[in-house]
Amino acid sequence: MLSKVLLSSAVKAIEQQWAQKSGQSTYVLMQRAGDAAFQLIRQQWPEFSRFCVVAGTGNNGGDGYILAMLLRQAGFMVTLISAGESRQGGDAERAKGEYLKSGGVTEMFFPDASQQYDLIVDALLGTGLHGEVRPKYVPFINFINNSHSPVLSLDVPTGVDADQGSFSQHTVQATATLSFIAYKPGLLSGKARAYCGDLHLASLDVDVSSSQSAMEYRQGIRLSQYRRDLASHKGLFGCVSVVGGSNGMGGALILAAEAAAYMGAGWVMASTDTQHLSALLTRNPAIMARGWDEADSLVEKTTVVVAGTGMGRNEFATRYLEKLVSQAQQRRLPVVLDADGLFWLAQQPREYDYWVLTPHDGEAARLLGVSVSEIQTDRVHWASVIQKKYGGICVLKGLGSITCDGQRSVINGSGDAGMAKAGSGDVLAGMIGGWLARTGRFDIDVVSEAVWIHGRSGEFAALRFYPESMQAGDLIAALPEVWRDQSFD
Ligand SMILES: NC(=O)C1=CN([C@@H]2O[C@H](COP(=O)(O)OP(=O)(O)OC[C@H]3O[C@@H](n4cnc5c(N)ncnc54)[C@H](OP(=O)(O)O)[C@@H]3O)[C@@H](O)[C@H]2O)[C@@H](O)CC1
Ligand SMILES: Nc1ncnc2c1ncn2[C@@H]1O[C@H](COP(=O)(O)OP(=O)(O)O)[C@@H](O)[C@H]1O
Numbered sequence: 291m292l293s294k295v296l297l298s299s300a301v302k303a304i305e306q307q308w309a310q311k312s313g314q315s316t317y318v319l320m321q322r323a324g325d326a327a328f329q330l331i332r333q334q335w336p337e338f339s340r341f342c343v344v345a346g347t348g349n350n351g352g353d354g355y356i357l358a359m360l361l362r363q364a365g366f367m368v369t370l371i372s373a374g375e376s377r378q379g380g381d382a383e384r385a386k387g388e389y390l391k392s393g394g395v396t397e398m399f400f401p402d403a404s405q406q407y408d409l410i411v412d413a414l415l416g417t418g419l420h421g422e423v424r425p426k427y428v429p430f431i432n433f434i435n436n437s438h439s440p441v442l443s444l445d446v447p448t449g450v451d452a453d454q455g456s457f458s459q460h461t462v463q464a465t466a467t468l469s470f471i472a473y474k475p476g477l478l479s480g481k482a483r484a485y486c487g488d489l490h491l492a493s494l495d496v497d498v499s500s501s502q503s504a505m506e507y508r509q510g511i512r513l514s515q516y517r518r519d520l521a522s523h524k525g526l527f528g529c530v531s532v533v534g535g536s537n538g539m540g541g542a543l544i545l546a547a548e549a550a551a552y553m554g555a556g557w558v559m560a561s562t563d564t565q566h567l568s569a570l571l572t573r574n575p576a577i578m579a580r581g582w583d584e585a586d587s588l589v590e591k592t593t594v595v596v597a598g599t600g601m602g603r604n605e606f607a608t609r610y611l612e613k614l615v616s617q618a619q620q621r622r623l624p625v626v627l628d629a630d631g632l633f634w635l636a637q638q639p640r641e642y643d644y645w646v647l648t649p650h651d652g653e654a655a656r657l658l659g660v661s662v663s664e665i666q667t668d669r670v671h672w673a674s675v676i677q678k679k680y681g682g683i684c685v686l687k688g689l690g691s692i693t694c695d696g697q698r699s700v701i702n703g704s705g706d707a708g709m710a711k712a713g714s715g716d717v718l719a720g721m722i723g724g725w726l727a728r729t730g731r732f733d734i735d736v737v738s739e740a741v742w743i744h745g746r747s748g749e750f751a752a753l754r755f756y757p758e759s760m761q762a763g764d765l766i767a768a769l770p771e772v773w774r775d776q777s778f779d
């Protein structure tokens with residue numbers, strides 16, 4: 291469910307430790323990497339028989355030479371394009387030597403355009419990349435990207451910085467990426483994640499459990515720990531007060547409130563502009579709703595507050611949030627603060643241990659006074675900077691959302707591009723609030739679980755309605771499928 295995420299330097303250190311402990315050469319790991327790529331290809335694309343491997347001069351290229359040798363030995367057609375002489379005296383040179391000894395040849399020029407391959411393997415640059423890709427490599431990257439064939443990148447798509455997730459102007463667009471030993475943070479989040487295509491991991495039988503890392507990747511949750519007792523009553527599952535929805539933005543509030551209800555909260559209480567009450571109650575009569583003029587204090591049984599969705603940015607919203615947040619702080623209630631709530635916070639910065647802030651990259655930039663492109667160069671880092679400045683737990687949304695509590699960062703592995711629509715964020719705020727109430731906990735595990743559930747419901751909604759047509763409300767409607775799939779038993 292949670293796997294360790296390691297920086298490239300940590301993976302390299304583990305590789306050395308493994309060699310010392312086992313008394314074997316690191317070349318064995320390169321052989322395993324090549325073999326893992328061979329196995330993946332046979333499993334994913336059993337019908338493919340014509341391959342082109344583009345190999346660089348470092349160890350990433352070494353993995354490519356091993357793979358090319360295995361493909362040749364299995365009787366397939368292999369063209370190997372070499373970007374230059376392999377680094378002398380290392381594993382890469384040895385791998386190239388083995389490849390040549392087995393009868394393989396290398397090409398220094400690109401095949402003409404009529405040559406078709408079933409698969410191109412990108413073994414040009416891996417974790418050794420520093421800065422922008424140098425011009426010498428650009429023709430190789432263009433060759434790969436213009437090939438119209440599926441592309442398998444070994445370890446890292448060439449051009450992506452495996453640690454930060456920044457990428458070069460010229461970067462390989464992979465169909466699939468096979469990462470070795472452990473996931474690296476830069477591959478899991480933001481635009482760099484999209485360069486990877488389908489992401490696979492080969493551990494190479496190297497145990498990373500003892501390595502110190504504060505980063506994890508979530509690919510599922512264990513629902514059985516939350517099984518409802520037969521004698522359950524609603525008081526066990528908390529009360530979420532959802533506040534927001536000013537003139538014209540009632541939908542945001544309705545989505546957040548209903549999402550909280552569908553996460554299993556005991557009660558959901560919505561406070562909003564009176565014009566939205568009948569729409570809300572018609573859609574879901576199980577939600578208690580009232581106009582927010584009367585709701586100037588939190589109801590007694592509130593255990594979690596969700597605030598800010600569709601709230602507006604006027605004076606009323608400012609005064610209201612001011613009062614609401616200070617009441618919640620006095621009672622130490624968890625507060626999920628989203629959208630206009632984050633706008634308010636950026637104007638009135640303060641710290642609170644028990645809030646969950648859910649900015650997208652634009653909101654994150656405003657909270658920190660930096661540019662959006664800066665946030666996108668290292669999302670794991672910036673999520674932790676927001677957490678440090680404002681306290682509580684930060685969820686930096688987007689492909690590979692990052693949940694950070696100041697000690698740990700959990701990168702999310704679920705989601706679908708069909709979620710890139712207005713309203714998905716409101717649903718997330720409601721789902722987090724609902725899950726906090728439902729579980730009665732406030733910690734990074736439950737928050738990152740809610741983030742994962744939200745993404746998983748997006749995957750189910752996309753299956754049902756297609757990414758183009760799915761709507762934010764479909765994420766809520768897909769929740770029963772998430773529960774059924776994961777199982778509370
Ligand atoms: N660690 C492990 O456990 C295992 C690692 N394994 C594999 O090793 C890979 C890491 O290998 P690595 O360290 O040799 O680096 P790699 O990615 O091949 O690149 C090095 C070359 O890139 C060059 N270069 C750098 N920046 C550049 C730029 N901007 N533009 C252009 N070139 C640039 C640099 O040149 P230099 O700057 O030194 O002149 C050098 O020639 C890893 O990703 C995985 O596939 C597996 O075998 C299994 C076990
Ligand atoms: N391409 C994507 N892949 C995965 N999740 C996505 C993608 N695009 C958006 N999302 C998710 O959808 C939500 C969108 O939130 P946001 O941009 O705040 O929308 P809203 O307009 O509802 O405020 C976030 O949780 C984000 O992580």
Ligand SMILES: [K+]
Pocket residue numbers: 350412413414415416443444445446447448
């Ligand atoms: K690569």
